[in-house]
Amino acid sequence: MVIGHGSVDMSTQRHATTPMLEVIDLQSRHGRIQALKGASLAVRAGQLVALVGANGAGKTTLMRALSGVQPVHGGQILFEGRDITRATAGARVRAGIVQVPEGRRVFGPMSVEDNLRLGAFTRSRREEEEGLERAYALFPRLKDRRRQLAGTLSGGEQQMLAIARALMARPRLLLLDEPSMGLSPLLVDQTFETIQRLAKDGMTIFLVEQNAFVALSIADHGYVLEGGRTVLDGPGRALLEDDRVKEAYLGV
Amino acid sequence: MLSEFLQFLFSGLTVGAIYGLIGLGFAVIYNASHVINFAQGEFVMIGGMATVFLMAAGLPMPLAVVLAIAGAALVGWLLARIGIETARGAGVVGLIIITIGASILLRGLAQVVWDRNFHPLPPISGDAPIHVFGATLLPQSLWIGAALIAIMAALRFFFDHTRTGKAMQAAAIDPLAAQLMGIDIRRLVRLSFVLSAALGALAGVLVAPITMTYANVGVMLGLKGFAAAIVGGLGNPLGAIAGGLVVGIAEAMTAGYLSSAWKDVVAFVIILFVLLFLPNGLFGRAEVHRA
Numbered sequence: 001m002v003i004g005h006g007s008v009d010m011s012t013q014r015h016a017t018t019p020m021l022e023v024i025d026l027q028s029r030h031g032r033i034q035a036l037k038g039a040s041l042a043v044r045a046g047q048l049v050a051l052v053g054a055n056g057a058g059k060t061t062l063m064r065a066l067s068g069v070q071p072v073h074g075g076q077i078l079f080e081g082r083d084i085t086r087a088t089a090g091a092r093v094r095a096g097i098v099q100v101p102e103g104r105r106v107f108g109p110m111s112v113e114d115n116l117r118l119g120a121f122t123r124s125r126r127e128e129e130e131g132l133e134r135a136y137a138l139f140p141r142l143k144d145r146r147r148q149l150a151g152t153l154s155g156g157e158q159q160m161l162a163i164a165r166a167l168m169a170r171p172r173l174l175l176l177d178e179p180s181m182g183l184s185p186l187l188v189d190q191t192f193e194t195i196q197r198l199a200k201d202g203m204t205i206f207l208v209e210q211n212a213f214v215a216l217s218i219a220d221h222g223y224v225l226e227g228g229r230t231v232l233d234g235p236g237r238a239l240l241e242d243d244r245v246k247e248a249y250l251g252v
Numbered sequence: 253m254l255s256e257f258l259q260f261l262f263s264g265l266t267v268g269a270i271y272g273l274i275g276l277g278f279a280v281i282y283n284a285s286h287v288i289n290f291a292q293g294e295f296v297m298i299g300g301m302a303t304v305f306l307m308a309a310g311l312p313m314p315l316a317v318v319l320a321i322a323g324a325a326l327v328g329w330l331l332a333r334i335g336i337e338t339a340r341g342a343g344v345v346g347l348i349i350i351t352i353g354a355s356i357l358l359r360g361l362a363q364v365v366w367d368r369n370f371h372p373l374p375p376i377s378g379d380a381p382i383h384v385f386g387a388t389l390l391p392q393s394l395w396i397g398a399a400l401i402a403i404m405a406a407l408r409f410f411f412d413h414t415r416t417g418k419a420m421q422a423a424a425i426d427p428l429a430a431q432l433m434g435i436d437i438r439r440l441v442r443l444s445f446v447l448s449a450a451l452g453a454l455a456g457v458l459v460a461p462i463t464m465t466y467a468n469v470g471v472m473l474g475l476k477g478f479a480a481a482i483v484g485g486l487g488n489p490l491g492a493i494a495g496g497l498v499v500g501i502a503e504a505m506t507a508g509y510l511s512s513a514w515k516d517v518v519a520f521v522i523i524l525f526v527l528l529f530l531p532n533g534l535f536g537r538a539e540v541h542r543a
Binding site: 105 | 415418419421425429430431432433434436
């Protein structure tokens, strides 16, 4: 099931350049609860980076903070060297940071095609049409169902739609929050095959996952988030071999 | 018998269409922000009163109407910009209370800037009644019906065929997901207030020839529009229009067959009934929402 694709070596070569995304000591609160207490990480262009952590570790808070829909109370987010810590959600999408949210969150009462077109909200009409063609080429199933209401799709199809909708915004960095959530093992495999295919085509991807095994086995680089802090990092396969990770997340 | 019934029906449909237009304003703002805007009736008042005073200043009626609607739209924008956005942390209940405050403020301002008197507006095309099976129908009623149909068609087009309209739908379904597409919710909330204010002002211009207009005209009309929106299921634009017609007809029948003293009670009995027994409205669509 696991197919390594050798970009681990490529990423080590790129270590000299500035990372595409750099998160430095990020802090965020939900009311009085401190959900992020110092998350730091870097994602380099062309990499697939996975962050794993248990339920409640702060994964979704981190993703929302990256997309600008969750307030940040300390630390910095740099995108291609620019400080975007205070940028609006819209500005980040336009800059190329696009998220597939946890639980997919497709617009259920709207058609599949309307969902896709909304993904291109920040893009020109021409880019919207081009994006639609690309999305249908990538996911022919969505083309067959384009007039159907998104809420009537199966879980796997909704995940496809959520990813395709995010691609409509022409991301430079694709964020995926818990892509395996609520999917059967077969659909989890399918979803991760799609993610690997995107990575192979050159998309830079940062994903957070509770399913540490599936995420770390395809990641160039991995992080472990615990209690709102990044506590461990290393190449994805190496983290899988790490005793602490094995014990805490893989139940070995 | 028939002529009497028809008479009540015509009058019910006429006021019902007005309630529907006002209810539509409630629905549009509710969809964008989950705020129930209790200053909706004041937009109706501004539409009518501004038209009266602009015409008194010598402007021709069409120009006065356009300026009055634009003025109400500006007030709507200011309410969203100053009242709603600066109080983002206040929560929905806090924001609703702010709209109640705005409604009182606008009524007070209208009495100071304009006056406390009742003013008629001329009907769009005279007031020679049309006779239908022994009942009479005012030309203004036909204008109101035509305006309602035109507005419905325009809104249908806006929500189904424009990018902004679809973004408004998406934001109503799932604001967080909409933001992740780069949709600016604050802009949509402002737009919803502008749109609702314009719709309310138009209702105010259309109803003034029948009921006259005055600084407090929005109190009752706003509540009836709210009843329409509740009956239609809050946040359902077509439901609000249908709800308006239901409330209007129920009111006219009660006034005709029982007593006009009971007229205003009907709307509130309907609100209570719907809230108690049909919380999604008569045409309630189940909430489609997935976390």
